[in-house]
Amino acid sequence: MSKPVIAITTGEPAGIGPEISLRGAHCCRDIVFPVLIGDYAWLKQLAGKMDSGIKLQKLDSARLHEAIEKKETASIGVIDSPLQAPVIAGQLDPRNGQSVLAFMDIAIAGAMNRQFDAVVTAPVQKSTLNDAGIAFTGHTEYFAEKTETKRVVMMLAGSVRKLAGDGHVMLRVALATTHLPLKNVHKAISIDCLLETVSIINRDLKNRFGIVSPRILVTGLNPHAGENGYLGDEEIRIITPAIRQMQETGIRVSGPFPADTLFQPRYLEHADCVLAMYHDQGLPVLKYATFGHGVNITLGLPLIRTSVDHGTALDIASRGLGMANHGSMVEAIHIAAEMAAVSSQNRRQNGK
Numbered sequence: 001m002s003k004p005v006i007a008i009t010t011g012e013p014a015g016i017g018p019e020i021s022l023r024g025a026h027c028c029r030d031i032v033f034p035v036l037i038g039d040y041a042w043l044k045q046l047a048g049k050m051d052s053g054i055k056l057q058k059l060d061s062a063r064l065h066e067a068i069e070k071k072e073t074a075s076i077g078v079i080d081s082p083l084q085a086p087v088i089a090g091q092l093d094p095r096n097g098q099s100v101l102a103f104m105d106i107a108i109a110g111a112m113n114r115q116f117d118a119v120v121t122a123p124v125q126k127s128t129l130n131d132a133g134i135a136f137t138g139h140t141e142y143f144a145e146k147t148e149t150k151r152v153v154m155m156l157a158g159s160v161r162k163l164a165g166d167g168h169v170m171l172r173v174a175l176a177t178t179h180l181p182l183k184n185v186h187k188a189i190s191i192d193c194l195l196e197t198v199s200i201i202n203r204d205l206k207n208r209f210g211i212v213s214p215r216i217l218v219t220g221l222n223p224h225a226g227e228n229g230y231l232g233d234e235e236i237r238i239i240t241p242a243i244r245q246m247q248e249t250g251i252r253v254s255g256p257f258p259a260d261t262l263f264q265p266r267y268l269e270h271a272d273c274v275l276a277m278y279h280d281q282g283l284p285v286l287k288y289a290t291f292g293h294g295v296n297i298t299l300g301l302p303l304i305r306t307s308v309d310h311g312t313a314l315d316i317a318s319r320g321l322g323m324a325n326h327g328s329m330v331e332a333i334h335i336a337a338e339m340a341a342v343s344s345q346n347r348r349q350n351g352k
C-alpha cells in the first residue's frame with residue numbers, strides 16, 4: 001500500500017490538541033499522508049510560532065484529491081472548518097463546540113467514503129461540548145452513533161518493557177463499559193454485553209492487528225473477583241457463564257481474574273488483551289505504564305480510529321507552546337497506519 005491517508009481532527013482549540021496535531025503530522029510525513037481537520041487560521045498562527053518549519057496548505061475536496069495523487073508532502077494539508085469564536089489558549093469557549101464536532105463529522109464522512117484510510121483524533125473537552133448543548137460522552141460513543149454501530153469497544157495500548165528478559169511487549173487493555181458513572185456500571189455488565197465485547201476484540205485483533213489467535217484475559221468486577229460470591233455475585237451470574245460460552249465457540253478467553261493481581265508478567269505474557277469491566281479499573285494501570293506513548297483505539301467500527309492517551313491539558317496549553325509531549329499523537333498515527341496496512345492486505349486477499 002502507498003502511504004495511508006490519515007485524517008487528524010485537531011480537537012479542542014484551546015487545549016494542546018492543535019499543537020500536538022501539527023507536530024505529530026510533521027513528524028510522521030515520511031510514513032503517512034496527514035490531513036489536518038480544524039480551523040486553518042488558528043493552525044497557521046500556531047505553526048508560525050513554533051519555528052519548526054511546518055508549512056500548511058488549505059485543501060478543499062478537489063485539492064485534497066490532487067494532493068494525494070501527486071503525493072505532495074512539502075506542506076501539510078488542512079481541511080478548513082472555521083471556529084465561531086476567537087481562541088485563547090487554556091480558556092474554554094462553548095461557542096466553538098459545534099465546530100469541534102464538525103471536525104469529527106468531516107473525518108467520519110471521509111473515512112466512510114474511503115477518502116481517508118484512518119482517523120486520528122486529538123483530545124476534546126467533553127464538558128465544553130455539553131456546555132454547548134451537545135450531548136457528548138466521548139469520541140468512542142460519537143463515532144459509534146454516527147456510523148450506526150451497535151457496540152464498539154474502547155481499547156488502549158502501549159509498549160512496555162518486559163520485566164523478565166529483554167525487549168518490549170504490547171500491553172492492551174479493553175473495557176466492557178466506557179464513559180459511565182460508576183453507579184451504573186454493574187447494570188451495564190450483562191452476558192450479552194460480554195459476548196459482544198469479546199467477539200469484537202477477537203475479530204479486530206485478527207483483522208486489524210494481524211494476531212492469528214488472540215488470547216483474552218477477563219477481569220472480575222468485584223474485589224477478588226467476588227470472593228466466591230461473598231463480595232458480589234456478577235462473576236458467578238454473568239462473567240463466568242459468558243466466558244464459558246465464548247470458550248465453546250473457540251475463542252481463547254479466560255477469567256474472571258481479580259483485577260488487582262492480573263497485571264503481572266506471569267499472566268500478561270500469555271495474553272494479547274486484558275478486558276477490564278470499567279474505565280478506572282483498567283486505564284490507570286495502562287496509563288501508569290505507558291502515559292506519553294499510549295494509544296486509544298476504538299474497536300468494532302467500520303473505520304479505523306485511534307487517539308491519544310491524554311486529554312486537553314489546559315493547564316499546559318495556557319502556558320504557551322512547547323510544553324506538550326506529542327509522543328502519544330505520533331504513536332496514534334503509527335498504529336493507525338499499521339492498522340490501515342493490515343486492513344488493506346486483508347481486502348486484497350479477499351479480492352475487495
Ligand SMILES: NC(=O)c1ccc[n+]([C@@H]2O[C@H](COP(=O)([O-])OP(=O)(O)OC[C@H]3O[C@@H](n4cnc5c(N)ncnc54)[C@H](O)[C@@H]3O)[C@@H](O)[C@H]2O)c1
Binds near residue numbers: 121314315325
Ligand atoms: N481523546 C480525548 O478526546 C480525551 C482523552 C482523555 C481526556 N479527555 C478530556 O480532556 C479533558 C481534561 O482531562 P484531564 O484533566 O483528566 O486529563 P489530561 O490528560 O488533560 O491532563 C492530566 C495531566 O496530564 C498532563 N498532560 C496531559 N497530556 C499531556 C501531554 N501531551 N504532555 C504533557 N503533559 C500532559 C496535564 O498537563 C495534566 O497535568 C477532559 O474533558 C477529558 O474528558 C479527552
Ligand SMILES: N[C@H](C(=O)O)[C@H](O)COP(=O)(O)O
Binds near residue numbers: 308
Ligand atoms: N477514556 C479515554 C481516556 O481516558 O483516555 C478518553 O476519555 C477519551 O475517550 P474518547 O476517545 O471516547 O473520546
